[in-house]
Amino acid sequence: xxxxxxxxxxxxxxxxxxxxxxxxxxxxxxxxxxxxxxxxxxxxxxxxxxxxxxxxxxxxxxxxxxxxxxxxxxxxxxxxxxxxxxxxxxxxxxxxxxxxxxxxxxxxxxxxxxxxxxxxxxxxxxxxxxxxxxxxxxxxxxxxxxxxxxxxxxxxxxxxxxxxxxxxxxxxxxxxxxxxxxxxxxxxxxxxxxxxxxx
Numbered sequence: 514x515x516x517x518x519x520x521x522x523x524x525x526x527x528x529x530x531x532x533x534x535x536x537x538x539x540x541x542x543x544x545x546x547x548x549x550x551x552x553x554x555x556x557x558x559x560x561x562x563x564x565x566x567x568x569x570x571x572x573x574x575x576x577x578x579x580x581x582x583x584x585x586x587x588x589x590x591x592x593x594x595x596x597x598x599x600x601x602x603x604x605x606x607x608x609x610x611x612x613x614x615x616x617x618x619x620x621x622x623x624x625x626x627x628x629x630x631x632x633x634x635x636x637x638x639x640x641x642x643x644x645x646x647x648x649x650x651x652x653x654x655x656x657x658x659x660x661x662x663x664x665x666x667x668x669x670x671x672x673x674x675x676x677x678x679x680x681x682x683x684x685x686x687x688x689x690x691x692x693x694x695x696x697x698x699x700x701x702x703x704x705x706x707x708x709x710x711x712x
Contacts, residue, residue, distance in 0.1 A: 514544040514545065514596065514681075514698075514700040514701070515542060515543055515544050515691075515695060515700075515701055515703065515706050515709060516543070516544060516545045516546060516547050516596065516598060516681065516700065516701065516702040516703070516706075517534075517537040517538075517540075517543050517545070517546045517547065517702075517703070517704075517706050518547055518683065518684050518702045518703055518704045519533070519546075519547060519548060519549060519562065519704075520533030520534035520536070520537050520546055520548060521533065521537070521703075521704040521705070521706075522536060522537035522540060522543070522706055522707055523540075523707035523710070524536045524537070528562070529548055529549055529560040529561055529562060530560070530582060531582045531586070531587055531590060534546050534548060534587060534591075535590055535591070537706065538591065538593050538595055540706065540707070540710070541710075542706055542707070542709040542710050543595070543706050544595060544596055545595045545596025545597060545598065545623070546595070546596075546597060546598070547598040547599075547600060547683075547702050548560050548584075548587070548597070548598070548599060548600065549561060549562045549600045549602050550584050550599055550600065550601060550602060550608075550612070551564060551571045551572070551602050551603050552571070552572055552603050552605055552607065552608050552611070553571055553572065553574060553575055553576045553579065554572060554573055554574055554575050555575040555576055556607070556611055557575075557576035557583050557585075558583060558584040558585070558608070558611060558612060558615065559571065559576055559579060559581040559582065559583050559584070560581055560582050560583075560584065560587065561579075561581055561602075562602070564602070564603070566579050566581060567579070567580075572603065572605075584599070584612075584615055585615050585618075588615065588616070588618075588619045588622060588624075591619075591622055594621075594622075594623050595623065596623050596625065597622055597623060597624045597625070598625055598626070598627060598667075598681070598702070599612070599616075599624060599625070599626045599627075600626075600627055600628060600649070601626065601627075601628040601630070601633060602628075604630040604633055605633075606633060606636055608633075609633070609636060609637045609640060609641070610640075612626070612637075613637075613640075613641050613644065616644070624645075625644075625645040625646070625647065625664070625665070626644060626645065626646050626647070627646070627647035627648065627649055627665070627667045627681075628647075628648070628649060629648075629649040629651075629654060629655065631648060631655055631658050634646050634647070634648050634663055635662060635663070638662055638663060638664075639662075645664045645665065646663055646664055646665075647663055647664055647665035647666055647667055647678075647679075647681075648660055648663050648666055648667070649666075649667045649669075649683075650666055650667065650668050650669065650672055650674075651669045651671075651672065652669065652671060652672055656672065656674065660676065660678060663678070664678070664679065665678050665679040665680065665681065666678050666679075666680050666681070667680075667681045667682075667683055667702070668680055668681070668682050668683070669682075669683060669684075670682050670683065670684065670685050670690070679700070680699070680700060681700040681701065681702050682694060682699060682700065682701050682702070683701070683702035683703075684702055684703060684704060685701040685702065685703045686703055686704050686705050688705075688708050691703055691705065691706075691708050691709065692708070692709075695709060
């Protein structure tokens with residue numbers, strides 16, 4: 514499975530935008546897309562990697578002033594069964610109910626959620642056990658956590674450890690590695706899914 518990281522692909526659109534995500538989901542070589550969400554002052558979930566946008570701290574500003582696409586508006590536009598991985602970027606448990614309220618409106622979509630925040634992941638899974646929740650793992654972050662109650666892991670490509678869970682390797686951008694993992698049928702998250710179109 515090849516997942517486009519933040520909607521990055523050959524099209525040149527800015528990452529974590531509606532244009533990037535919809536375009537890459539139309540690519541035959543892409544199995545899904547990963548995007549980042551953050552919470553605004555007025556409790557909207559918007560797409561952005563950084564906690565700052567245009568010199569404004571997202572959590573201290575309302576969604577309309579930030580001019581970022583909301584998760585709800587993005588999901589409205591998706592008409593595919595391809596995988597949508599949502600990364601929770603803020604360590605705020607208030608997000609759990611807000612996010613669940615949004616995704617339950619889109620049960621026809623194939624949505625899973627991951628985060629680097631262990632306690633947040635567990636809390637989400639405990640409250641909404643039917644949701645598929647994963648933990649992001651790096652060599653020095655979360656590598657020794659008990660993941661038995663979670664559904665999958667997202668491993669940084671330098672983590673040399675195997676887990677008895679569905680696994681996504683990120684961010685795999687080396688051409689040789691992309692081909693290798695693809696042939697081995699290992700799930701990858703990449704900024705360069707288009708490499709597979711030319712192999």
